[in-house]
Amino acid sequence: MTYFRMICVGLCLTLSVLSSTVLATPMPAQPVAATAWNRGRETGLPIPRYVSLKAHKARMRVGPSTIYPTKWIYMKPGLPLEIIDEYGRWRQVRDDTGTTGWMHGALLSGQRTAVVAPWLKTNAMLHGGPETTASVIAELQPRVLLSLRSCTGIWCSVSVQDHPANGYIRQNLLWGAYPGEMFR
Numbered sequence: 001m002t003y004f005r006m007i008c009v010g011l012c013l014t015l016s017v018l019s020s021t022v023l024a025t026p027m028p029a030q031p032v033a034a035t036a037w038n039r040g041r042e043t044g045l046p047i048p049r050y051v052s053l054k055a056h057k058a059r060m061r062v063g064p065s066t067i068y069p070t071k072w073i074y075m076k077p078g079l080p081l082e083i084i085d086e087y088g089r090w091r092q093v094r095d096d097t098g099t100t101g102w103m104h105g106a107l108l109s110g111q112r113t114a115v116v117a118p119w120l121k122t123n124a125m126l127h128g129g130p131e132t133t134a135s136v137i138a139e140l141q142p143r144v145l146l147s148l149r150s151c152t153g154i155w156c157s158v159s160v161q162d163h164p165a166n167g168y169i170r171q172n173l174l175w176g177a178y179p180g181e182m183f184r
Contacts (some may be wrong), residue, residue, distance in 0.1 A: 020146025037157070039084040047086070050176050051093075054078040054109035060101035064090030071101040078145055078161055080113045080176035096143070096175045110184070112148040114156070116140045128168040130155035135166045150184045151177050 017151070040047045046172065053074055060072040064087040074095075087094035091108060094100045096118050116124045123139035130152065140146075149157040151171055159166045171177050 006038045006083075008089055013099060040083070042086040042088060048082050048084045048094075050082055050114075050178075051091075051108045052079055052111050053077055053081060053156040054111075055107040058103060058107040060093065060099070062101060062102055064088065064092070064102045068102070072099060076145070078111075078113050078147070080115060081108065083108075101118065112176065113160070113161070114146050114174040115147050116142050116144045116146065117173050117175055118142050120173065124169055124173040126158070126160070126165060126169055128167055130157075134168065138165050140169070146174070148174075148177060153180045153182045 007131045034068070038047060041160070055075060056075065056077055059070045060074065061068040062071050072179070079095070081103070083091045084094055087102075089105045090102045091105050092100060092102050093108075096115050120142045123141055124126040125136045126140055127134040128137055129135075130173040139143055139159070145161045146156075146158040147161055149159065151157075154171055155168045156171050156174060156177055157167075158169055172179060
């Protein structure tokens with residue numbers, strides 16, 4: 001019993017010193033993990049954020065280097081991608097199907113684009129103004145590629161790529177703009 005008591009006293013003393021050291025250490029003003037996740041460690045830009053594909057042929061890789069195998073090859077400039085992480089000059093991206101991988105930053109553009117929501121079962125209406133009562137200019141099928149001009153948090157001013165149609169579409173019908181996001 002004496003041996004057990006000595007172990008307990010030694011262990012209890014160690015825990016007591018450890019806990020007083022931890023309690024004496026000042027807590028950071030903001031959680032470090034939250035700050036690291038909200039801003040890219042390389043660019044300082046928000047994470048996640050939307051960008052678009054700049055290149056005519058872009059390889060999505062399994063890891064952040066050319067030594068990693070190609071996972072997917074994208075052939076359409078302007079496709080919206082979501083940056084979800086950064087590592088050096090590489091960006092971890094996600095496409096509208098949920099596929100993730102790494103692309104070199106030189107393949108990406110800050111130009112904002114979107115696709116009509118892939119999850120829609122019906123067409124989305126392109127309106128002449130930012131209200132549901134505005135005239136309908138066109139019906140857009142899911143995954144139609146759009147250039148974003150601005151978003152109010154409810155409506156986005158868009159132009160249909162490779163087509164003369166311009167108008168407004170409800171923001172919740174797009175993949176390429178966050179709910180409630182506003183920009184000009």
